Amino acid sequence: xxxxxxxxxxxxxxxxxxxxxxxxxxxxxxxTGVVNFEGKPAAGVKLVRMVDLNKEIYDETITDDAGNFHxxxxxxxxxxSKILPMEFVVAQSITAHFNGKEIEMWNNIxxxxxxxxESRGKPLVVDCDLSQPEFTFISVNNNLIHSxxxxxxxxxxxxxTFLFGE
Amino acid sequence: xxxxxPAKVAAALARDVYALTKYKTQKLALSALNNLYKSNLAFxxxxxxxxxxxxxxxxxxxxxxxxxxxxxxxxxxxxAFIIFRGTQYLADWLTNGNLTTSRSESGFLVHDGFxxxxxxxxxxxxxxxxxxxxxxxxxxxIHCIGHSLGxxxxxLCARWIGTQKSTYLYTFGSPRVGLEAFAKNTTxxxxxxxxFRVYHKTDPVPKLLPWPYAHVPASGIDYYMYSxxxxxxxxxxxMPTYCASIGARNWDVIKGETxxxxxxxxxxxxxxxxxxxxxxxxxxxxxxxxxxxVLKKCLGAAHTALAGIVGxxxxxxxxxxxxxxxxxxxxxxxxxxxxxxxxxIMQVLxxxxxxxxxxLTQNFIRSILHRLQRAVTIASQQxxxxxx
Numbered sequence: 001x002x003x004x005x006x007x008x009x010x011x012x013x014x015x016x017x018x019x020x021x022x023x024x025x026x027x028x029x030x031x032t033g034v035v036n037f038e039g040k041p042a043a044g045v046k047l048v049r050m051v052d053l054n055k056e057i058y059d060e061t062i063t064d065d066a067g068n069f070h071x072x073x074x075x076x077x078x079x080x081s082k083i084l085p086m087e088f089v090v091a092q093s094i095t096a097h098f099n100g101k102e103i104e105m106w107n108n109i110x111x112x113x114x115x116x117x118e119s120r121g122k123p124l125v126v127d128c129d130l131s132q133p134e135f136t137f138i139s140v141n142n143n144l145i146h147s148x149x150x151x152x153x154x155x156x157x158x159x160x161t162f163l164f165g166e
Numbered sequence: 167x168x169x170x171x172p173a174k175v176a177a178a179l180a181r182d183v184y185a186l187t188k189y190k191t192q193k194l195a196l197s198a199l200n201n202l203y204k205s206n207l208a209f210x211x212x213x214x215x216x217x218x219x220x221x222x223x224x225x226x227x228x229x230x231x232x233x234x235x236x237x238x239x240x241x242x243x244x245x246a247f248i249i250f251r252g253t254q255y256l257a258d259w260l261t262n263g264n265l266t267t268s269r270s271e272s273g274f275l276v277h278d279g280f281x282x283x284x285x286x287x288x289x290x291x292x293x294x295x296x297x298x299x300x301x302x303x304x305x306x307x308i309h310c311i312g313h314s315l316g317x318x319x320x321x322l323c324a325r326w327i328g329t330q331k332s333t334y335l336y337t338f339g340s341p342r343v344g345l346e347a348f349a350k351n352t353t354x355x356x357x358x359x360x361x362f363r364v365y366h367k368t369d370p371v372p373k374l375l376p377w378p379y380a381h382v383p384a385s386g387i388d389y390y391m392y393s394x395x396x397x398x399x400x401x402x403x404x405m406p407t408y409c410a411s412i413g414a415r416n417w418d419v420i421k422g423e424t425x426x427x428x429x430x431x432x433x434x435x436x437x438x439x440x441x442x443x444x445x446x447x448x449x450x451x452x453x454x455x456x457x458x459x460v461l462k463k464c465l466g467a468a469h470t471a472l473a474g475i476v477g478x479x480x481x482x483x484x485x486x487x488x489x490x491x492x493x494x495x496x497x498x499x500x501x502x503x504x505x506x507x508x509x510x511i512m513q514v515l516x517x518x519x520x521x522x523x524x525x526l527t528q529n530f531i532r533s534i535l536h537r538l539q540r541a542v543t544i545a546s547q548q549x550x551x552x553x554x
Contacts, residue, residue, distance in 0.1 A: 052188075085371075085400030087252065087314075089184045107194060109185040111406065137201040142406060144185050144198050160204035162414070163175050164239065 025113035027051045027090050030073040033126035033149065034066065035096060035105070041067030042130060046097040047105075053090050073115055088113045096130055103130050107146040117141040119153045126151045169245070169307045169332060173389075173412045173420060176336040176362065178202075180313040181405040183232055183249045199235075206242055210234040210297045231287055232316065234294040236303060244306045246298045248291070248323055252314035253283075267345065272325060274351055276344035277318070277375060284322040291323060298331070306332060313338040313405045314371055321382050325352040335382070336362045338408045339369045342379035349380040358386025362417065366393040366402040367425070368447055373398075389417065390425040396446035428452070433459045437506040443514050445541055453511065453538070460507045461486070463500050464493030483539070487532035494526050511538050 028051050035042045045063040049071055050056055063069045071094075094106035105128050108118065116124055118140050128149040135146035139156040182202060189195040199209065210233075231253065237245035268281040298305045308331045312320030317340025324335040325348070333356055340363065344352075353361060361383040365372040367390065372381070381388070391411050393402040401407055412420065428436075433456050443449045493504040508526060509519045511534055524530065 085403045087184045087405055089188050091188050091190065109188050109198075111185060135197070137197060139202065142181070142185075144202075146194055146197060159178065159202045160206060163172075163178055163203070164206050164241070 024075055024077050025088065026073055026075055026115040027053055027057075027110070028071065028074040028092055029115045029118055029124045031071045031124045031126060032069070033128055033151075034068050035063050035128050035130060036067055037098065037130045039131075041065070042096075042098060043067060045069075045130075047071075048095045048097070050093045050095070051090060052092075075115075087111075096128075098130055103148070105130060105148040107135070109144045111142045111144070118143050118145060119151055122152070124151060170334055170360070170362070170417070171245075171309055171336070173362070173364070173417050174409075174414055176309070176311050177338065177364075177405070177409045177412045179235075179247060179249050180311050180316070180336070180338050181409050183251045183311075183313075183316070184405065187232065187251055203235075206237065206239040207235045207247070208238050210236045210246065210294060231319070232312070234297065236297075236305070244304050245309065246303075246305045246307070247309045247311060248294065248320070250310075250312035250316035250319040250323070252312070252316045270322065270325070270344065270348065272328070272348075272351065274344055274348035276322065276348050277342075277379070280315075280318045280322060280343055284319055284326075287319070288326075291326075295327070295330075307334065308332070309334045309336065311336045312340065313408070314340065314403065317341070318343045321352065324356060328355055332360075334360045334362070336364070337382075338364045338405060339366065339371045339403045340381075341371050341374040342381050344379065344382075346380040346384065349382045349384040353383040353385055356383075358383045361386065362389055364389040364391065364408065364412070364420070366391050366399075366408070366411065368393045368395055368397065368399040369403045370398040370400070371403050387421055388425075389420045390423055391420065392423055396448045398447060428455045430459060434503075437503065437510055443510075445514055449514055453514070456507055456510065457486070460493070460503045461489060463503055464489050464496065483532055483535045487528050487535060490531050491526070491528035508534060511535075514538075515541055 028049070035045050035047070041063075043063055043065045045067070046060055047063065047069055048058060048060045050058050051074055053076065057074070059071075061069050061071060088111060090110040092106065092108040092110055093104055096103045096105050106126075110118070116122060118124055120140065126147075126149040128147070130148060132148045135148065136150075138145050138147075138153075139159070140153055142156065186195050186198060189198065196209065199207065232248065232250040235247040235249065237243055237247075266278040267275040268278040270276045270281060297303065298308065308324075308327055310320040310324040310327070310333065312318070317337030320335060320337055321340065321343045324333050327333050335356055342349075363381060363383060365388070391408075393399065393411070428451075433452070436452050437456055437459075443452075490504050490508075494501045505526065508531060512519045515534075515537055517534075517537075
């Protein structure tokens with residue numbers, strides 16, 4: 001008992017705040033793509049992007065005549081703060097303003113701080129279809145993406161099968 | 167038959183609670199859960215994710231602190247899972263050096279920050295317990311799971327549920343939660359075979375909080391996992407890293423990895439050794455154990471009750487310096503070890519020990535211990551700057 005108490009005793013000296021500084025994290029990977037509706041390019045569609053790490057940030061773009069759009073990457077550098085290493089959990093969405101309706105076409109919980117992990121390192125080039133009635137779900141590097149878009153990527157192996165078997 | 171969950175299942179839940187509580191709509195959270203876990207697990211209640219608690223100033227649980235899942239498959243019928251996420255709020259609390267304790271409902275001293283946070287969650291957890299108690303759900307086993315500060319909350323939750331049901335506790339990179347009596351009592355209540363504490367060698371968080379805080383389980387098995395390098399690493403605290411380290415391995419296999427325990431003989435040899443050391447996780451480990459070794463000698467010889475150095479307004483470093491300085495004035499076979507220990511610290515810190523010029527007073531020893539503490543802080547800071 002006494003031994004156990006002393007064992008714990010000494011750790012105060014070695015326990016101290018943990019620091020992090022200047023760590024660059026990608027909150028939203030650069031994204032290019034095309035927006036379609038019923039097989040045709042949707043031109044002049046306002047796309048509103050939201051990123052939420054601790055607070056929500058918005059920006060927007062408009063699709064060109066061929067339905068093309070581009071969002072630049074969003075990075076943040078966490079400046080010196082006395083923090084514990086925290087899980088990286090960023091909520092993302094892109095909402096299309098189309099025919100008087102707001103259609104969410106991208107929803108991702110980004111769990112990796114590197115850029116382009118949603119496409120396993122390749123540039124993220126998406127093909128989105130606003131006429132799709134339901135989201136498609138895909139997990140890539142444990143980024144959990146619900147979207148009306150497709151892109152060239154291999155999804156993670158099925159987690160339920162890994163955890164619980166067939 | 168044991169009802170414990172495999173390591174990979176507990177780890178996946180401890181990781182996915184972060185994403186699942188981040189969703190702004192229940193619909194998406196449900197969709198993600200169904201896609202990730204198929205029909206094996208379901209939320210216990212449709213409203214769980216909207217749980218918000220008032221809490222102390224600055225504490226908003228707008229994204230939810232966790233949730234309860236019920237087993238749905240044949241294998242998981244009768245199992246409930248209470249899963250907690252870590253929060254920045256608790257992280258700030260943990261690092262501001264506040265070591266204040268509060269008395270838990272069971273009467274044991276636990277960290278005030280965790281206690282307060284858990285109390286704000288209690289009304290919701292009581293609601294969850296009502297669901298769990300409903301006969302139609304037929305729940306016989308509860309699994310409390312959490313990573314980092316969520317591990318601390320899971321620990322408090324498991325103790326709070328106590329023996330109402332068969333309760334398992336799984337923590338990943340958790341800090342210490344309560345004092346020794348709490349750790350011991352919680353271990354006894356749950357049974358040490360129902361506690362799975364997983365930690366990486368270089369994860370800095372399990373090193374927090376300091377004595378007299380102690381880890382649960384207080385006895386039995388710890389699930390130590392090797393991580394490379396000899397410096398503290400923030401990356402090895404993160405849940406995806408824990409999942410990768412665990413892979414598909416089961417508890418019995420992980421159990422095979424054990425942290426090197428140092429014998430008294432080994433510690434004595436290390437203190438006497440002439441080698442040159444710098445401040446690495448390995449050397450910090452040696453210094454921790456060497457301090458225990460030397461303190462035991464001092465306290466044993468002086469017949470000083472440990473109670474004498476606990477409590478009171480002075481800092482722990484003051485107390486340690488006091489005990490070590492006393493040791494200097496005891497028999498030669500005691501003072502020798504104190505001197506070797508101080509010499510070793512000075513050598514690690516790059517200081518020169520000149521026997522004639524240095525008086526090992528309480529003040530001097532205290533200043534050496536303070537310098538060591540600062541050096542360890544700076545070392546972990548530098549290590550963290552290198553990640554990502």
